[in-house]
Amino acid sequence: MNEEVGSLHERLARLEQLLTAAQRKPAEPAWRRPTSRESRWAVSAAVLGAVALQLLLPERLAFHPEWLLPALELLLLVLLFPGPRARKRRTTSLLRGGGLTLAGTVSVANGWSAVLLIRGLVRGSEGSDARTLLTAAAAIWLTNVIVFALWYWEWDRGGPVARAEGIADYPDFLFPQMQSRELTQADWEPAFADYLYVSFTNATAFSPTDTMPLSRWAKLLMGVQALISLLILALVVARSVNIFGG
Template sequence: MPKKSRDETDVDAQQDKLIKRHARGEHRWPAAAGVLVVLASYAFLPTVIMPVAVRTVVVVLGLVMLIPVIALNPVRLVKQTSWSRTLSVGLALLLAIANVAALVFVVIVLITTGAKDGPSMLLAATQVWLTNMIAFALVYWELDRGGPVTRHTSDRSELPLADFRFAQDEDHDAIDEVKGRSSAAIGWTPSFTDYLYESAIGSMAFSPGAAMPLSPRVKLLLLVQSLGAFIMLALVIAHAVGQLGA
């Protein structure tokens, strides 16, 4: 077998180093803070939008699911069990489903009663829009490449298929100041902030942000999120115009 050149050996060593990375776990609190903001938003939704019983169930169930996963990883996300993974994904889906339910309640109230309390309806719509952005960010964060624990602590060769393609995933052949932030150069992995940005763009521009969706499930989730945000915006504008003409 012919000997490898020095350059080929260096490349192989670099690839081994990148594949066998051991990144520090992601910080717990940005995502946990997002969950708490969403739960607080549900707790203070006007009763005319979502009944007290429904809001109470969502908030209590959300806290019950959040506490154990925080206890398992209080600072950084480095450990995962089957039950913690189930709770984490279930919590994100619970918040997203509750948001869709809140949107339905808002639509029903505006269409059937033509609520005259403009400030309250505007506040409720803002709360639903905010929870839409954060809840779907949590869903994307939990699903992409196996979730935050797997994404940050497993070798890249062991990661599940990606749901999003970020610019850093393909910047390894760019100019130095760009290449220096690439996944290949520093083992970069998306964190909650990256998914929050993508979700915010989806809620405001009704289109993907810097990352492109790859999997059918994420494309459908983006469609649901953008459709909900669009409906909310259209209803709020229509309601505001109606109030001006009243």
């Protein structure tokens, strides 16, 4: 009799544990936890690098007037830099809008130069001097890496401010640290340097490496970047071979 009662108590205890486990809410994903906001020093340095690379391009490959877009980029950079200290929603919205405008401005400037370079290579009017061709192509390619790093950084989970507040339900990029939390800090969040690395590896490998795009826009953006890099490198290499071979 005592054994039956003991067995019944064990079953009831087990049933209670199962009911408790079923009612327990799943653990909140790490990317939903609020973290401290990211410093913008790395982004500012990258934008300054992009401006310098644009100014190094030959006049025929630059957007005219040549000073217009670089000056606009510098102005936006100065206006946006104090932004992270602000906490008001209106200021945050203006900061995000300004950041997207800055990324768009750099994209227009570099896209214009890339189109002119590719058109000149196809027509045979560009690349009479190998050194000048390689320098211009390298500047455009590196700026392209910075441009897409800005887009990844600004769009992933709603941007840097939204990532810090843990607003998004799902990530757009899956970093290795998000899969193996035991290998990093509990409050780890991707910073601009991480997106710059993603952009660089995608531009060299023409495909994702260790960080996987999850959302459709992320896949599309990485595909566009890989295509641009492939066109630039293939045409420049082909033209350089012709120059050295001739």
